[in-house]
Amino acid sequence: MAGAAQLRARNASFWEQAAPGWIRHAERQDEFGRPLGAAAIERLRAAPGERVLDVGCGCGGTTAELAAAVGPTGVAVGVDLSEAMVAAARHRFSQPRFLAGDIETMGAVPGAPFDAAYSRMTVMVLADPVAGLTTIAQSLRPGGRFAATVFRDAGTVPWLPAAVLGAAPHVGDLPPLPLGNEPGPFAFADPARIERLLTAAGFGTVVIEPRDVTLNPPDEPDAVAEWLIEIGPAGAAYREAAAPAQASARSGAARMLERFRTHGVGYRLPAGIWLVSAELGG
Secondary structure (H helix, E strand, C coil), X not given: CCXXXXXXXXXXXXXXXXXXXXXXXXXXXXXXXXHHHXXXXXXXXXXXXXXXXXXXXXXXXXXXXXXXHHCCCCEEEEEECCHHHHHHHHHHCCCCEEEECCCCCCCCCCCCCEEEEEEECCHHHCCCHHHHHHHHHHCEEEEEXXXXXXXXXXXXXXXXXXXXXXXXXHCCCCCCCCCCCCCCCCCCCCHHHHHHHHHHCCEEEEEEEEEEEEECCCCCHHHXXXXXXXXXXXXXXXXXXXXXXXXXXXXXXXXXXXXXXXXXXXXXXXXXXXXXXXXXXX
């Protein structure tokens, strides 16, 4: 298994290449991907006047939602590894603050301490999750709250590999698949591991709950296929492919996703997630 430095470099390269797809589909991701993080937003209970940190803010949609919750007397700060996505977030939203940086190496996030921290589908892709979670802990005030979501096992998110498998034969080489606990969508499948990592980072009162959610994009097979391809591991190869190969990739992914589609109604994409919450001791 690769070391943390190698995995960190791999992560930086992957997100640099993935960013154009996330930026292109930012509005779609905000709308149809919201169920993936809604439970953590609700658990966090960000209140007016609070200072809230959004880890892995992407193109800013979740940070904007947190900013609305804390209001004009509060502060919402989004941090992401991708400079391109942070630039897009700043362009899309004026109220929150956005920072580009590696949560694993920045010590404490500028603007700390925060009352609460949130993360949607990010801590599972950290190269060194203890380092990243420790930064989050060091950025919170004593008693600060943390709420996050991560995927459970691959069997609970069947559309994710389906989109990749449908597109892969028509595009170039894909990034290496994660091994063991290497960063990836299912690196936090084991709840016992999640608790160990949070405890090692200094959190207490760790609660890990299974939730089943559903994404409901509209009945637009070509658009849905492209969205899921572009935000996944095949995204960079897809964007580099010629137009005929891109069309074939979309068709291949759409065929694999057909079982989740109701014609004339839309898609129901199930996802098994862990809702993770914890507090920082005083």
